[in-house]
Structure formats: structure tokens, C-alpha cells
Amino acid sequence: MTGSAVRISKIAKGYGASRVLRDIDLAVDAGEFMTIVGPSGCGKSTLLKILAGLDQPDGGSIEIGGESVNQLRPSQRNIAMVFQSYALYPHMRVRDNLAMPLIMADLPFVARMPVIGPLVPGMSAKRRQISSTVRDVSKSLGIEALLERKPSELSGGQRQRVALGRAMVRQPGVFLMDEPLSNLDAALRTQVRTELVQLQKRLNATFLYVTHDQVEAMTMSDRIAVMMDGRIVQVATPAEIYAAPADIRVARFIGSPPINILPANIGEAGIVGLLGESQNLRTALRAGEKAQVGIRPADVTVAAHTRARGASSSHEGRLLHTENLGNEIILHLTLAGDRQVPFTARLPQREWATIQASGGNPNLVQVGLPAERFLVFNAAGRLIPSKGVQVSKRLEAVS
Amino acid sequence: MTSAKLDVSTQELRAPSLAPSLAAAVRHGLLLIFAAIILLPFAWMILAAVKDPSDIFSDPFSLDPAKLRAVENFSKALTAAPMGLFMLNSLIVVVGVLSVQLITSVAAAYALAQLKFRGQTLLFGLVLFALCIPVQVPALPMYIALAKLGLLNSYFALMFPWFFSAFAIFLFRQHFRTYPQEIINAARIDGFTEIEIVLRLIVPSALPAIAAFSVFSVTAHWNDLYWPLIVVNVTEKMTAPLGLLNFQSAEGVSYGPLMAAATIITSPLVCVFLLARRYFVEGVTMTGVK
Numbered sequence: 001m002t003g004s005a006v007r008i009s010k011i012a013k014g015y016g017a018s019r020v021l022r023d024i025d026l027a028v029d030a031g032e033f034m035t036i037v038g039p040s041g042c043g044k045s046t047l048l049k050i051l052a053g054l055d056q057p058d059g060g061s062i063e064i065g066g067e068s069v070n071q072l073r074p075s076q077r078n079i080a081m082v083f084q085s086y087a088l089y090p091h092m093r094v095r096d097n098l099a100m101p102l103i104m105a106d107l108p109f110v111a112r113m114p115v116i117g118p119l120v121p122g123m124s125a126k127r128r129q130i131s132s133t134v135r136d137v138s139k140s141l142g143i144e145a146l147l148e149r150k151p152s153e154l155s156g157g158q159r160q161r162v163a164l165g166r167a168m169v170r171q172p173g174v175f176l177m178d179e180p181l182s183n184l185d186a187a188l189r190t191q192v193r194t195e196l197v198q199l200q201k202r203l204n205a206t207f208l209y210v211t212h213d214q215v216e217a218m219t220m221s222d223r224i225a226v227m228m229d230g231r232i233v234q235v236a237t238p239a240e241i242y243a244a245p246a247d248i249r250v251a252r253f254i255g256s257p258p259i260n261i262l263p264a265n266i267g268e269a270g271i272v273g274l275l276g277e278s279q280n281l282r283t284a285l286r287a288g289e290k291a292q293v294g295i296r297p298a299d300v301t302v303a304a305h306t307r308a309r310g311a312s313s314s315h316e317g318r319l320l321h322t323e324n325l326g327n328e329i330i331l332h333l334t335l336a337g338d339r340q341v342p343f344t345a346r347l348p349q350r351e352w353a354t355i356q357a358s359g360g361n362p363n364l365v366q367v368g369l370p371a372e373r374f375l376v377f378n379a380a381g382r383l384i385p386s387k388g389v390q391v392s393k394r395l396e397a398v399s
Numbered sequence: 400m401t402s403a404k405l406d407v408s409t410q411e412l413r414a415p416s417l418a419p420s421l422a423a424a425v426r427h428g429l430l431l432i433f434a435a436i437i438l439l440p441f442a443w444m445i446l447a448a449v450k451d452p453s454d455i456f457s458d459p460f461s462l463d464p465a466k467l468r469a470v471e472n473f474s475k476a477l478t479a480a481p482m483g484l485f486m487l488n489s490l491i492v493v494v495g496v497l498s499v500q501l502i503t504s505v506a507a508a509y510a511l512a513q514l515k516f517r518g519q520t521l522l523f524g525l526v527l528f529a530l531c532i533p534v535q536v537p538a539l540p541m542y543i544a545l546a547k548l549g550l551l552n553s554y555f556a557l558m559f560p561w562f563f564s565a566f567a568i569f570l571f572r573q574h575f576r577t578y579p580q581e582i583i584n585a586a587r588i589d590g591f592t593e594i595e596i597v598l599r600l601i602v603p604s605a606l607p608a609i610a611a612f613s614v615f616s617v618t619a620h621w622n623d624l625y626w627p628l629i630v631v632n633v634t635e636k637m638t639a640p641l642g643l644l645n646f647q648s649a650e651g652v653s654y655g656p657l658m659a660a661a662t663i664i665t666s667p668l669v670c671v672f673l674l675a676r677r678y679f680v681e682g683v684t685m686t687g688v689k
Contacts, residue, residue, distance in 0.1 A: 054584045075590030087585035091603045104590030114599070166589075 003206030004065030004078060004173030005030040006051070011060035013046055020046050022230045024060070028174075033200050033207045037217035038227035039253065044210045047227075048176050051208065052081050065173050075104065080167035084179040086159045088151040094162050095134060095147040101170045102130045137165045157188050164196075168203070175200075177209045181216060193220055214254050218242070226250045242296075248381035251294045257330055257344045260300070264293040264376070272376060272386070275315060275335060280371040283386040285378060294375035300345035301368035302331065304358040317343065317367040324349070335367060343367070441665075448472055448662045452655035468655060473663070475656035481634065482663055485642030492557045492627075492638055493620045497613055499562040505609075508571030509597050513583060523572070529565035534625070542629050556630040557638065561620060567612050574608045575601055610678040614671075621668055639664040 006028040013021040020043045028034045036044045049055040051062060053074035062069050069077045080101070088097050103112050106129075111120040138144040141161045151159055160180060167175055180196075181189045197220050200207045211217055217224045218238045225235045226247075234246040245251035251259050265273045266289045272281045274293055285291055305316070317333040320342075329352040331345045345367060355365065372388045446462060447455045449469035454461065476482065510516070511523050537560070545556045578601055586596050602609065624640040631637055643660055672679055 049584075052584070052588060054587060074584075074588040079588065081585065081588050083581045083585060085579060085581050087579065087581040089582065089586070089600060101589040104595075109592070112595075166585075 002204050003031045003175075005063075006174055006206065006208065007063040008047075008051070009061050011047065011050060011057045011062065013043070013050060013055070013057050020230055021050075021057070024230075024232055026225055026232060026235065028206060028208060030065075030206055031204050033197065033209065033220060033222045034225060035209045035211060035217040035221040035223075036225045036227055036232075037211055037214055037253070040212050042227045043230045044212075044227050045178055048081075048178055048208065048210050051174075052079055052176055053077050078173040079176055080170055080172040080174075081176040081178065082163050082167050082180045084182055086151075086163040086180075086183075088159060088162055088166070090151055092150070093147065094138075094143065094149050094151070094154070095131075097151065097162055098134045098138060098147075098165050098169055099130050101166060102133060105170060106130065133169055137168050141165050141168075156184055157192070160184060160192065164199070172205075174206045174208060177207060179211055180209075182211070182213070189216075196220065215256065218254065224254075226253065228253075244383060245294075245375065246383050248292060248294065248377040248383075251375055251377070251383075255296060257297050257346065259375070260295045260297060260341075260343050262293050262295065262335075262341055262343075264291045265289075266291055271389070272371070272374065274369070274374075279369075279374065280388055280390055281374055281376070281386050282389045283376050283384045285376075285384055290379040291384070292377045292381075294377065295369060295373065297330065297344040297346040299370055299373040300343075300347075301370065302345050302347050302351070302355065303366040303368065304355045305360045305364040305366055315367045315369065317345070317365045319363045319365060322352075331365070333365070333367065444658050444661055444665075447654055447658035449659075450655070452653060455654050455658075469659075472655040472659040475653075476659035476663065479656060480642055480660065482639075482642065482660060484635065485637050485639045486664065486667070488554075488557075488636060488642075489621055489639040491554055493617050495554065495558045496561045496620050497616050499558070500564045500567055500616060501609065501613070503563050504567035504571055505597065505602065507568045508575050509593075509601060511568070511572045512575035513578070513580075513601075514593075526565050526568050526572075530569060534560070538626070538629060545630060551630050552633045552636050554636065557627055557636070560626060561616075564616070567616075570608060570612055571605060574605045578604055607678070607681055610675070611681045614675055614678050617671070618668060 006026075008024055008026040011021055011024040012019070024043075024047060026034075026036075036047065038044050046055060050057045053069070053072060064077055064079065089100065092100070106126050107117075107123060108120075111117050111123050134147075135144065138147060141164060143158065143161050143165060146154060146158055146162070151162065154162065160183075163180070181192055184192060193216060196207075209216075209220065218241075221238055223235060223237055224241050226233045226241065228247070228249050234241060234250050236244075236246075241250065241254050245254060248261065252261065262274055266283065266285045266287055267273050267278060268287050270283045270285050270287070272279045272283060272291065272293065283291070302317070303314075316336040317331070318336075318339075320332040320334065322332070323330040327349055329347055329349055331347070331352075333343045333345060335341065335343050356362070374386065376384045376386045378384050442460070446460065449467060449472065450462060451466040451468045452472075454463070454466065507526075511519060511526070541560055542551075545551055545559070550556045550559075582600060583596055586600055591599065622640060623638070624644065627638045627641040628644070631641060634642075643657075643664060
């Protein structure tokens with residue numbers, strides 16, 4: 001079994017005056033794990049429903065496996081969906097929940113009626129086929145012991161598996177997943193995350209996975225599509241999204257703890273000025289333009305208050321509080337030069353222990369901002385390419 | 400000192416526990432009085448059915464075993480009028496009304512609750528509007544229509560006005576609305592037709608509401624006198640309450656057999672009530688009626 005490619009073009013959807021989706025274009029390769037991530041209300045779930053055929057778009061077209069599915073009913077689209085609430089049939093046993101998609105697809109209407117259905121002749125081969133498929137799928141998910149139970153007798157994780165199994169039995173070309181992990185507790189979520197990725201690789205299926213959790217998006221996906229306000233802002237691999245977010249909203253959304261954003265000004269020759277100092281960084285922006293600089297907390301260097309090291313500029317940071325993650329420490333600071341902007345730095349626990357051991361004022365640190373890792377955004381919030389240069393602390397030295 | 404303290408604390412412990420039990424006693428006393436008021440006519444009916452008719456008014460709540468007339472009263476009741484036929488007619492009407500009601504109202508309620516179509520709000524508004532119309536209002540036009548079609552004195556005439564129940568549509572619609580949209584979506588992806596969604600998912604989940612409504616409908620139409628009185632005047636098509644009325648005018652002041660007949664007619668509902676007490680209670684609380 002191999003997954004199908006999906007091509008979405010110019011999909012638009014509005015409810016009344018509000019535009020939920022605006023000209024969405026997205027191409028998903030066969031066998032790809034594509035995550036659609038965005039804050040709640042950005043339209044990602046609506047997009048998934050339109051893909052499934054549960055909602056009608058105002059315009060645009062959808063192809064699954066090279067065929068236009070605009071006119072097809074959900075059951076004809078060669079898709080399966082896993083819902084946030086799992087949406088298991090509450091009064092049916094797990095066995096029947098798993099068999100239902102096959103019964104609906106393989107048996108004619110009369111044969112699946114509750115009372116007279118079993119009397120229809122010539123169906124026993126198909127029924128045997130269905131129950132053997134159910135057995136295989138439940139075995140591969142490790143839920144064969146639960147087949148006789150009702151959904152209400154299952155734990156959250158077990159329900160999630162059954163929902164997954166119900167999607168798998170029909171061997172669909174595309175799996176649509178609508179926040180399938182958000183009802184699980186944190187420990188289970190991490191475990192199922194790994195299992196889902198392994199399952200996707202094993203089935204070689206196309207996954208379209210909707211989530212608001214950037215950690216899920218980063219850890220699971222082949223590619224991520226970031227959605228904001230009804231538009232897809234960026235489609236790229238997790239590494240690219242992290243290193244070069246196309247938009248300041250993407251930069252803010254991806255990464256934990258969130259990226260630091262500092263106001264910047266552009267000096268002569270596009271040199272970036274930050275916290276009152278010129279940085280070793282040059283952009284295509286004109287002098288006097290407004291800009292913002294993003295700095296990932298992990299890129300910040302921290303040293304004891306007495307000296308700075310390995311940074312193009314160094315600032316005094318006042319410690320507000322620290323979060324201990326065990327192997328890492330997150331420092332919440334304010335910087336000299338702009339005490340209004342909150343600033344976070346993330347460093348290994350061992351480094352932090354060394355800094356603390358060095359004595360000095362325990363509430364002050366020296367913060368180094370490496371200009372070559374800066375992400376510069378223009379006034380509209382778009383990422384602007386920048387280049388490291390050597391700038392002396394006096395502006396006129398720029399060549 | 401310590402013992403005194405202890406006494407105080409035990410008194411404090413006891414004092415509040417006495418008040419609730421007293422309140423409970425008062426509450427139960429009141430309930431018993433109300434229950435007695437409700438049950439009194441039934442007790443009177445059963446007593447009147449089994450004793451000498453001459454004693455019914457002179458000594459209503461006595462029961463003299465020497466003057467037991469149960470056999471006479473009941474045999475008179477059963478022979479003077481075709482009680483079996485009346486009850487069969489009632490049964491046919493009640494079952495017929497309920498089956499058609501369930502089919503029409505479940506379908507209509509699903510459409511109003513879970514589908515999206517033009518004019519939905521207007522249609523639901525009409526359902527609410529229909530709830531406000533007392534049954535007496537359309538009775539005359541409906542009678543004339545049935546008369547012109549030559550359908551008076553038929554089972555159809557007895558059942559027809561009740562085939563569409565605005566109340567059932569409203570009740571089921573409120574219930575179906577709470578059914579999770581995601582499960583319906585999952586069913587659509589799995590290839591359920593809309594009819595199968597209703598029959599295999601929605602109806603099983605709404606069984607308590609359906610049972611409650613059924614109990615209501617059966618009670619109402621078993622006891623209904625108003626409409627049968629309008630459309631039926633031949634003995635063969637009379638329902639039980641109408642037959643009882645007929646019985647009374649024929650027997651004049653003979654209360655013994657009349658009460659025996661009333662007891663016979665009431666007993667099926669009492670049996671149903673005892674078997675499905677839970678649904679009665681659910682029905683009343685769920686629907687907020689009465």
C-alpha cells in the first residue's frame with residue numbers, strides 16, 4: 001500500500017462576512033507526513049474538513065491521487081480521518097467500530113441492515129474477509145484484547161488506538177488527522193507521537209496532520225505548513241522553518257521557549273542597530289527603516305557578569321527568574337538598554353552551574369547576542385536576508 | 400473541664416443532625432398527604448367495583464367481606480358492553496399512532512438538528528408555533544375534512560390527527576442536537592447513508608428520549624376521550640374511554656359495574672407503568688411537561 005498525493009489549489013471558504021480560508025494552495029507528496037500547524041482559529045480544521053468532503057469550499061479544487069474529488073462524497077475520496085474526540089461509535093464494540101468502514105464499503109445496503117442483513121446470501125466470504133482484516137489491524141496496534149469492549153470501557157490511549165485502527169482498515173490513500181493527540185496526557189502523547197511516525201513509515205501512507213502544537217509539528221513531520229489567519233504562510237521542512245521562518249508570526253509560533261523579538265533600527269548601508277549598538281550584520285533594508293530582530297533563546301550566550309565571550313556584542317542582563325528543565329536552564333531576563341522587552345536565554349545546566357560558581361552578583365549576567373544568528377524582519381514582518389560583516393563600534397567604519 | 404468540653408462538642412454534633420431528620424419527616428409527611436389525595440379516587444374506584452352498589456355512597460371507604468359483589472360487578476361490566484373490543488380498538492389506535500409518530504418525528508428532528516438547508520429556522524419556528532396550538536383548534540376543520548372524505552368511524556380517523564407530533568419533533572430535535580458532530584462526520588467518511596446514521600447511531604443514543612415520549616404518547620391516546628367522541632359514533636370502532644362513556648349512559652346509576660369497567664380499562668396502563676416506571680419518571684423530568 002502506498003499513499004496518494006494531494007493537491008489543493010485556490011481553496012477559499014467563508015462563513016458570512018468572515019473569510020476562514022483565503023486561496024489555499026498546498027501540494028502533499030505521496031507517502032509524505034505533512035503537518036498543518038497554526039494557532040486555533042486559523043482555519044486548519046476547516047481545511048481538513050473540506051479535504052474530507054465534510055464541508056464544501058466556496059471555490060478551488062482538490063485532487064487526491066491525481067483525480068479531482070470535488071464532486072465526490074467523503075466515503076468515495078479514498079481517505080480516512082482520525083478525530084480529536086476519536087469519534088468512536090459509542091454503543092458498538094471495538095470489533096464493530098473497526099469493521100464498520102469495511103462493512104459500509106464492501107456490503108450492499110440490504111446486507112448491512114441490522115435484522116435482515118445476515119439473511120442475505122453470498123456474503124459470508126466478504127464477512128470472513130472483513131473479520132480477518134479487523135484481526136490483523138487490531139494485532140498490529142496491540143488492541144486485540146479489547147475487541148469485545150465498548151468505547152466507554154477504554155482509556156484515552158486505547159480509544160486513540162481504536163480510532164487509528166478504524167482509519168487503517170480501509171487502507172486509505174490519505175490519512176487525515178485532526179489533533180489526534182490533544183486529548184492524551186503528556187507522557188502518552190510523547191509515546192504516541194513516536195508510534196505514529198513509525199506507523200506512517202511502515203504503511204508508507206500519506207499523512208495530513210493538523211495540530212496547534214508546534215512540538216508535534218517539529219518532531220513528526222517531513223514538512224510543515226504553517227497557517228495564520230486563513231493563509232498558508234510557509235511550507236518547509238522543520239529545520240528550514242526553525243532556521244529561516246519566512247514571517248515573524250512563524251518565528252514566534254515555532255520554537256520553545258518562544259523566540260526573542262527586539263526592536264531594531266537600520267543604519268547606514270543597511271547595518272542593523274540593536275540596543276543602541278551597531279551589529280556585525282548588514283541587510284538590504286534602507287537606512288531609517290523599522291525592523292525587528294529575532295534571536296532564538298538557544299543562540300544566546302550567557303556568561304558570568306564580569307566578562308562576555310564569543311559574542312559580537314555583550315549586554316548586562318538582569319535575572320527575573322529561572323526555569324530548570326533538568327539538563328537545561330531557561331533564564332528570564334531584561335537587558336540593559338531596553339528594560340521593557342522580556343528576554344529569554346536557554347543554556348545547558350552544566351554551563352549555568354559554572355556561571356553560578358564563579359561568584360559575583362547572582363542577579364546579573366553578561367548576555368552575548370551572536371549577530372550571525374539574527375533573524376531580521378522588516379516592518380511587514382517578512383524575513384530579510386542578512387549578511388555578517390565586521391563593524392567597528394563606530395558606525396563610520398563600515399566599508 | 401475536659402468532660403464539660405466534650406459534652407458541648409457532642410451536643411454540637413447532635414444538634415444539626417436532628418434538624419434535617421425533622422425536615423425530612425415533614426417533607427415525607429407532606430408527600431404522603433399529596434399521594435393520598437391522588438390515590439383516593441383510585442381507591443374509591445376499586446372499592447366501588449368490588450362491593451354492593453347500594454353501599455357505594457352511604458359508606459364509601461368500607462369493605463364488608465360479607466357483601467362482596469366483585470364477581471357480579473365485573474361479569475356485568477364484561478357482558479353489558481364489548482369491553483374486549485373497546486380495548487382492542489384502543490390498542491390498535493395507540494400502536495398505530497405511536498409507530499407513525501416515531502417515523503415522522505425522528506426523521507424531521509434529525510433534519511432539523513443535524514442537516515443544513517434553506518428555511519431550516521423557519522421550519523423549526525413552525526414546529527414551535529404548532530406546539531402552542533391546542534388540539535381543540537384544528538378539531539373542527541379536521542372533522543369536516545374527514546366527514547367529506549367519508550372516513551368517519553374508522554381507525555384512520557381516530558389516528559390521523561396524531562400522526563405528526565410537534566412535541567416529539569421538538570423533543571427529539573433537542574436530543575439529536577447534542578449528538579457529537581464528529582461521530583456523524585466519522586460515519587459519513589465510513590460511508591454511512593443518512594438513513595443509516597439515523598438508525599444505527601442517533602436512534603440508539605436517543606432511546607431514553609424515545610421511550611419517554613412513547614410512554615407519554617401511549618398514555619395520552621389510551622386515555623383520550625375528546626377526539627374519539629368527535630369522529631366515532633358506532634360501537635365497533637369505540638375506544639376504551641369512549642366505550643366507558645357509552646356504558647355509563649346505558650347503565651344509568653349502576654356504579655358498581657361502571658367502576659368495574661373503569662378498573663379493567665385502567666389496569667393495562669397501571670401494568671405498563673409498573674413495568675416502565677423509570678421511563679415515566681424520565682419522561683416527565685426530560686420533557687418538563689406537567
